[in-house]
Amino acid sequence: MELPLTKDIPADGEMLDLAAYEKAGGYEALRKGLTLAPKEITETVKLSNLRGRGGAGFPTGMKWSFVPMGPSAPRPKYLVANADEMEPGTFKDRLLLEGNPHQLIEGMALAAFALEAEVAYIFIRGEYVVAAERLERAIAEAAAKNYLGTNILGSDRCLQVYIHRSAGRYMCGEETGLLNALEGKRANPRSKPPFPQVSGLWGKPTIVQNVETLSNVPHIIKNGPEWFKSLSRTADGGTKLYGVSGKVKRPGLWELPLGATAREILELAGGMRDGLKMRGFLPGGASTDFLVEEHLDVKLDFNEVQKVGSRLGTGTMIVLDDQTCPVGMVWNLERFFAQESCGWCTPCWSGLSWAARLLGAIEEGKGEPAYLDQLVYITRFVAPGNTYCALAPGAAEPLQSALKYFREDFELHLSEKRCPWRQ
């Protein structure tokens, strides 16, 4: 089994430096990319069936093809690596950033060639201090060898890469909120169309792409789209970083073929801690619907997870065990989402804070039967289309599925006027 993304990451927790990266075949794809026309790079990525790893799963090559090309295109064009990993339960990009920053930089360079972008930003979560420092070092190393900068390796391609450390808001992970934050504005989302591919950063064509997505690009260019597709067990190409958190024996992160099942991943995590049983799991981070026992053998890819009512999201699952209060867990999540609402659209800022208050009251034994109807109402109120961006609909996912799968737990809180899991 090939593990292109993680195989070279040193086991000692240090970063793969330039020399080691080059030794492992690094920047060969970049050299190859310099011989390709922009269109050819995009076409290769398109054929590889690479889909965005940030949560939405949009086909990467198709996204790139929306960017206006040629001499009449607006300039400059921008590429942004979204390293603002803030989804609760998600820590996959951190490994790539800290362990193999050159892989990301090479991927960015190739993407920039494809888009004819001359400026790139890495928008990184403020707490990722180590990652940012290693990126800085890697960028300096790459620039020193002219993998970045002007006239890259004697070609006519140029790329400047800047690191922007986020001041820290969940909203900055949303593509357009990120762009506003990068422009120095409130991290409110923008409405689409126009899409960032046409009018993005400072009104110019911009591609925002997740770290893991970009990290795949050198391997696709180097080994070809067929190779990349063959890594996967499903129609979508490549491997995926899957993660597990919660009360399992060995929480962690594993690179597996896309389409691995939750059961396999849980086994890698050593199963539940002794004495605990799994009650459910959020397959792709905090903003995905709960799945339960019966879904353990569902292939975790973009389409299959959707068929059973959830989303692959970031592919990093949070496991709920039978000794943890599901109401308390959802309360915790909704408090997070309510806190992170940017305050722009009414359903989000009013609905999520209300939901968090209701859950808090239920958890503390002060709930009323009407609260459950109100929670159900709020999940409908913040449905996609009703809100300005996907934050609130995402926040509704764990809540609506918890109300579906763990309804008796909510009712127990109401009838006993306390949390049954607390002493």
Next chain:
Amino acid sequence: MATIVVDNQPYQVHPDQSLLAACLGLGLDLPYFCWHPALGSVGACRQCAVKQFRDEKDTRGRLVMACMTPVAEGIRISIDHPEAVEFRAGIIEGLMQSHPHDCPVCDEGGECHLQDMTVMTGHAYRRYEFAKRTFRNQDLGPFVAHEMNRCIQCYRCVRYYREYAGEYDLNAFSLRNQVYFGRSEDGVLESEFAGNLVEICPTGVFTDKTLKRHYTRKWDLQMAPSVCVHCGLGCNITVGERYGTIRRIVNRYNGDVNGYFLCDRGRFGYEFVNRPERIRRPLLARDGALVPLTAEEALKRLGMLLASASGMIGIGSPRASLEANFALRKLVGAGHFFAGVGEREHRLVGLGLEILRKGPARTPSLAEIEKCDAALVLGEDLTNVAPRMALALRQGTRQQPMELARQKGIADWQDDHVREVAQDERGPLVIATPNQTRLDSIATTFRGSPDDLALFGFAVARAIERSSQAPLEDSARHEQALINETARALASAKRPLVVAGISLASESMLQAAAKVAWALAKSNPQSAISLATPEANTLGLAMMEAPALESAAQTIREGSADTVIVLENNLYRRADSRLADDVLKRAKHVVVLDFLPSETTAVAELVLPAGTFGESDGTFVNNEGRAQRFLQAFVPEEPVLESWRWLARAMAASDRGEGAAWKNLDDVLGAMVSALPVFGPVRDAAPDSGYRMAGAKIPREPHRYSGRTAMLANINVNEPKPPDDPDSPLAFSMEGAPKEPPGALIPFFWSPGWNSIQATNKFQSEIAGPLKGGNPGARLIEPPSLTVPRQPADTGETTLLLRGPEPPAGVCLAVPLYHIFGSEELSSWAPAVRELVPKPYVALNPEDAQALGLAEGQIVRVAVATSSPPGQSKDGKEFSLALKLASGLASGLVGLPAGLPDFREPTMPAWVTISKAS
């Protein structure tokens, strides 16, 4: 036009708008908050959700935000679909989560858009049971009160304040359901247009602080359409009165003039009307004291004066109505009527009028200025002189960036998209002034003395002429490069504009502006020229073509008159004090009609109490040459009367001419139009007093006006008969025609279910378009379009020749610096405005100050030089003033504040010497 289907009903609507605007334009009730016709759509509040269906067969449909959805041919939507209705009520429930239940004690109650929309959606019961979020409020200065707990996070305030008005001290802080709209710390809001927040805010977060001090509900106000008196732009206002005092001013939409916005001087300057110092009774000077008279005694006295006068002259006023000026002219006779301004202003305004009349560049309305895509401002600090024009120019600089968005298929109303594409791009605006202006941050600037600025203007005109033959070559010289850049920007614009005025008293500057406009108009008929006029009726008075004050002084000196009647004028403000003395102190008898005491009333023998704009009917001609009628909001306590009525009564008392028979405003207007045909269109400014709707007059009071029978019960339990109004089709009553009156007669914007100012929507023929039946006002100046080449209005360049004579060593040129709060006579009487009036000062460029060894705050002696260029002050006045360092002031100039209430600056420009005060 496009056909849209709303709840199965087809409608024809204009395609370039959002569904929300289209629905509102059709008169359909669809609630909204974050959208505003002047600000466009951003989709934040989600209040205007409707169901959209793919086609006739689609029964499920999906919720869309009407404000974010463009009108498209055949689009099918439903406002009444139960899901849409439920969702909209849900939005109100969300907005109301933390909203206080303080409507009965809230300043906004009764005219609150949130209240209206809550009722409209049917939301009545709030399910949210938890603690509300609360905030600390801020002191934002004398104009705007702040109560953040009422906020519903619609973002209209910051969008207006930052993006529309261009000031950045108001911001949105924090996030989630706790977004705080305020300043980083307490302090006076920096924008001169902050008062519009009161109307922009859909609820009671930002309210009128001056109203708070004499609070009255909207439904309890007696209101009338009026015109602002605090500069020459003629913004339309609604005046609200109760118990004989004006309680507040709100914007009165006029699609051609002020649109939705006023400046703070216009909104908050009204309190001069309520001052205790007001002249409320006729006063007779006797033995050094002023003795009150009854109206009859006063008229008798006036009759005696008129009968015994050996020659009588009348002095009009640029702040009095056409009717009042004409009545005085009638009383004294056309040959004895003088404009109440000095020769210099008289000549400048006359030249300006000539420029506007000759064209071929047309003078634009304020609404047209907003669409001008390139502009040159010569000499005017617009924010402080003609503030609303500065706001209009600011919008003009967005035209070219908007064009970029249009090219991407983005409509103007898609505000967030337009701003994403436009970013910080601005169209060309070049400002040539002696000192920095509040528009500088969006402009290219040129600094210099008035002569420098005029030369700059002439050079631009020449460059435009040259550019029509061959492209302008680049220049390394900074000045020439700027001249070329300006010429190119104007010549390549679709609707270029030149703005000038008389602030710096420079004829050359007006001539330069005319030259630029002429050069542009030769190849582009859309070219425009706008001149800022200082007072509400400056242009109207100029059109009467009466001679200046110097001629009045001459008449008195020659002994051909010994009696002077001064109309609503303090001559010491509008002329040199020596000239004012020449008129007033040499005359044997001085009669003054005015409403506040001044140096002029102080020397009068007889003072007659005149009504202010709120207490009178009349017509002003604004800088555009637009005649606009203002109607009485309330009848002042006798014997205060409209000036023209005093004068008509005086004519009756002394049996003089046809004026004796004038019964109402229409009679005065009729006589004026026959005597001065130039004012012919003035009668069209508003329907005459005989106009009726469905046989009834139009009520000035809302139908919920309360306490009618109780208001004066402490004085008399009999309910007094409402006063008659012989002058207008409006009634001092709550009874009358309920329908929408013609634009000039709208006493207040109200419509069933729409109690707030947002009811304006219901009075427009399309959203943000003209009022139904047309915007009010009648233009008196329409230059002939350019058909055959003609000479420009003036060939002033040759008369300017070179810069004026250089001052001798040690002497500097003093120029006037204007202040929105302070430089205007009447508003300075308003306590809230007075708080912001600067203390007298002298301004110097920091480098010049350093060279003179002077530091900020130091007391400096400023002496007007006794040798000065011709036509300039040489009266040897001396002042001791604190030094203010003004980094934006052109080097070599001295700035002195203009028109401050307690400071009589010399006539400027003037040569002055500067030295340390001993």
